[in-house]
Amino acid sequence: MTGLPAWISAALASKLENVSRGELRERARAISDAYRAGDSSDLIRSDMEALAYAVVRMPATFAAVRAALGYAIEIVPEFAPKSILDVGAGPGTASWAGIDAWPSVQRTTLIDSNPRLLALAGQFHNAMQRDIAADIVAGDLRQALGKAPAADVVTASYALTELTPASLNHVLDELWRRTERLLVIVEPGTVVGFNRILACRDILLANGAQIVAPCSHEGRCPLADNARWCHFAARLARSRDHLIVKDAHVPFEDEKFSYLVAGKGFAGIARGRRVLATPKVSKAGVGLTLCAPDHVEERDVPRRDKDAYKAAKRLDWGDIAKP
Numbered sequence: 492m493t494g495l496p497a498w499i500s501a502a503l504a505s506k507l508e509n510v511s512r513g514e515l516r517e518r519a520r521a522i523s524d525a526y527r528a529g530d531s532s533d534l535i536r537s538d539m540e541a542l543a544y545a546v547v548r549m550p551a552t553f554a555a556v557r558a559a560l561g562y563a564i565e566i567v568p569e570f571a572p573k574s575i576l577d578v579g580a581g582p583g584t585a586s587w588a589g590i591d592a593w594p595s596v597q598r599t600t601l602i603d604s605n606p607r608l609l610a611l612a613g614q615f616h617n618a619m620q621r622d623i624a625a626d627i628v629a630g631d632l633r634q635a636l637g638k639a640p641a642a643d644v645v646t647a648s649y650a651l652t653e654l655t656p657a658s659l660n661h662v663l664d665e666l667w668r669r670t671e672r673l674l675v676i677v678e679p680g681t682v683v684g685f686n687r688i689l690a691c692r693d694i695l696l697a698n699g700a701q702i703v704a705p706c707s708h709e710g711r712c713p714l715a716d717n718a719r720w721c722h723f724a725a726r727l728a729r730s731r732d733h734l735i736v737k738d739a740h741v742p743f744e745d746e747k748f749s750y751l752v753a754g755k756g757f758a759g760i761a762r763g764r765r766v767l768a769t770p771k772v773s774k775a776g777v778g779l780t781l782c783a784p785d786h787v788e789e790r791d792v793p794r795r796d797k798d799a800y801k802a803a804k805r806l807d808w809g810d811i812a813k814p
């Protein structure tokens with residue numbers, strides 16, 4: 492179960508003092524409805540709306556990015572980045588997840604066109620107890636990227652979804668040009684989100700990228716023409732305010748997300764086979780659905796095969812199994 496880092500929760504709590512939960516709930520509902528209808532973050536136009544985003548969406552997008560980074564770190568554990576470039580940064584979610592994942596990070600650049608969300612990002616940065624430089628750049632990423640510095644890790648979290656399909660190629664080329672080692676893209680875990688990830692994968696492979704996660708290979712995606720789509724789930728704890736504002740009672744939620752981590756300079760990495768669904772445990776053994784080159788492998792690990800069974804029982808959706 493993931494939660495926002497304590498310093499973000501504390502900063503949020505202090506911003507929520509004296510804020511009407513009724514008004515916050517109304518704003519949060521409007522934002523959720525608009526996102527569900529496929530609208531963009533343009534509808535966040537006031538500090539209250541930015542705060543509503545931070546209460547109801549940021550914990551989920553943070554959990555998704557943090558999970559994606561965790562999966563990447565399993566593949567490239569030695570990698571210790573110093574810099575992040577976070578586009579469509581909003582309140583800085585992916586930057587804070589990157590800083591949480593890698594203690595080596597020293598600076599981040601955040602680009603976003605929404606002044607309210609960027610103001611919140613600045614306030615979170617001020618609340619951070621670590622000495623990390625943050626350059627906060629207001630502007631449309633399609634132009635601002637031209638002047639942005641390269642970084643060890645470039646992130647686009649729930650941001651490409653807000654671009655027109657026509658600008659995807661150009662933006663990805665620019666993001667890749669600025670990527671020193673890893674480009675991390677996180678999208679909603681829907682068919683549409685997955686298809687965007689697939690389009691990004693094709694463009695990045697054509698640019699010579701190595702796929703660090705979730706794919707087990709650089710070949711054709713076995714889910715490209717499949718009834719399934721490649722997505723994962725991150726469980727996050729709901730804070731008291733999150734529950735109040737969402738009118739919810741269950742103290743957690745599962746955020747479904749699709750992601751891609753593309754790398755430079757990681758040739759020869761061992762990636763195993765990604766578990767694509769919750770393993771099926773029965774009396775006979777464990778059934779695993781795995782990403783393999785050009786096909787989805789359905790592997791049955793029988794109970795009598797003691798060591799393999801023990802290892803398979805420990806696996807969860809999103810983990811890596813041996814090839």
Ligand SMILES: C[S@@+](CC[C@H](N)C(=O)[O-])C[C@H]1O[C@@H](n2cnc3c(N)ncnc32)[C@H](O)[C@@H]1O
Binds near residue numbers: 553605647650654
């Ligand atoms: C759904 S929010 C995600 C924010 C944050 N990355 C997260 O994961 O919580 C999408 C963000 O992309 C930004 N965005 C969308 N199109 C943009 C553009 N053309 N230029 C800059 N920012 C953009 C929005 O302002 C918004 O902050």
